[in-house]
Amino acid sequence: MVTQRESGHRPRGGVGRQLANGLGWFSIGLGVAELVAPRAMEKVIGVRDRDRRRNVLRAYGMREIAAGVGILSMPSRPEWLWTRVAGDIVDLASLGQAFALRDAKRGRVAAATAAVLGVTALDVLCGTQLSRRKPFRASATVLIGKKPEELYPFWRDLSNVVQLEPYLESVRPLADDRWRWTARIGGGPALEVDTEIVRDQPNQYIEWRSPEGSATRLRAAIRFTPAAGDRGTLVRSEVEIDGPLALLAKPASAAGIGPELRLEQHLRRFKQLMETGEIARAYRGQATQPRPRFETTRGLEPALSH
């Protein structure tokens, strides 16, 4: 059994990443200027030299350098861009105060404000780009000692899948190869997702997707490949979740109870059913009913009532 998962932010490359790189160096350049030449900076933004103002500029300089180093060393993390945006707001507030100063050169202050506004726009754009998440993906593979044509029909009728997943209440056929999945975890509300078959290659591959415009975008696929050495069929199951549910999938996955565990369990149970005609279930029959600690045993209990 092999499982994989993949999730999180966009990988290296892309517009967001290039922009982040530029903004990182800009941040360091500006920071160094503020830190080592605060007097010159005062001139640029059009305020008179004061000890207090110089110290504020030095502090801002250190903030800029920290943000720049953060962006350059972790280029795919949007958090550092958002610290820059926060810094931009502080800068704009300070410039707003500068307008009110009697000794300020208003033209320069206005120019500086315009420049900061421009950079802020870039920071927000870049932060948004980097924050856009990829859908959550998981997969699992199992070897089953049967031919693909003995395994494929089970998946062509999705109502069969209820046997493999205790949290699944029903999978019902709608019109046009559409299926409605209804799941319930604990006593919680029912969760409904529709899917339609988008690809169907008999004895090889089936792929389902939720229709355009669904809140939770789901893609699932199952692939049957003859295994080497006459050992049967490699069955690979894949799932891709986008939308609000993807945000739940990631922490669940980190806790070891995410979609990849469900996929592994489904495939294990599918294998048991195909090879032995039944799904292994333990009769615990304990004297006391302890709080279930093991996801896998807990997962089986509702299955007994099916």
Next chain:
Amino acid sequence: MKATCWMGKEEVRVENVPDPTILNPRDAIVKITATAICGSDLHLYNGFIPSMEKGDILGHEFMGEVVEVGPAVKNLKRGDRVVVPFPIACGSCFFCRKGLFSTCENSNPNWVLAEKMWGHGVAGVYGYSHLLGGYAGGQAEYARVPFADVGPLKIPDELPDDKVLFLSDIFPTGYMAADMCGIEPGDTVAVWGCGPVGQFAMASAFLLGAERVIGIDRFPERLRMAREKVGADTINYEESDVHETLQDLTGGIGPDRCIDAVGMEAHAPGPIDMYDRAKTALMMETDRPFALRQAIMNCRNGGTVSVAGVYGGFIDKFPMGSLMNRSLTVRTGQAHVQRYMRPLLERIQAGDIDPSFVITHHMKLDQAPEAYRMFRDKQDECIKVVLNPN
């Protein structure tokens, strides 16, 4: 029904629990006539095996009468007398077809859990933690037997329970330990641990053609049993140095085959015992591998080390250099009981061996808590306890 339940470390109780029922088409329900406490049950009793839950029913050595069968069980009927093998195996997966029944892929509902711990899963086992499936055990009045069309062995009426009960585990376990050695004529076989599995490993080594068998232990009653019932020579490791004695007995080359029938809770003479106890207490190793180290160090060049004792996790100071430089072979595994049951039943019927020689105590199921304590503490020269529900 009454059942022996694990209630926590060093606490077992006989409790009233719901009767088992048929859950799957290939199940059977067995009314238990005899069941035994295994040395490996003491690892559970002592809290060495993870994933036990309060109230779990213990016991994986049992036999009885079939009282109900599922619709897919065609080879058994109500009233049949059967011995039940401790590993639960489907008989049709890749591993079962290779005869590796204790690694069956389809019998452990918690395979994924075992996979996390050991890299790959193993078969389900009755009453032996949730890692091994969370199945209810057989130290009870009734047990549910999954894959009843594969595992249970029918027993002819003329053979009493005591003679065949150990086909469920310890006789095949001891026999497989000797079988894995690849014994050749003239071989000397040394066995660490003269508990019931060690006794059967020694007896089986003779059945498989060993010329000389040496049992190593510290309890006089076990060493006496090895000498008188099995015909082995013995070493009491608290009285003599094991390495020196084995060198003397083998002319300096060491025993050809060495069997570890001790496992994870080995006791050692001297300071090394403190070392492993400290390491396990600090969670720096999970098992105390003293017998295994000694079996490896003593084995002759090119010989075989066969491990029947149970290990759970990780060990320290494993003599890999000795193993590699001296061309040793290590063989191990939970017994593939289904593979050995029938030929060993034939051995019993032929009179080659009577496995009941290891039994020192018969007790009622109600006395299970007392029996566990007595067996663990080796009181009253206890070597093997058989519990009878009625």
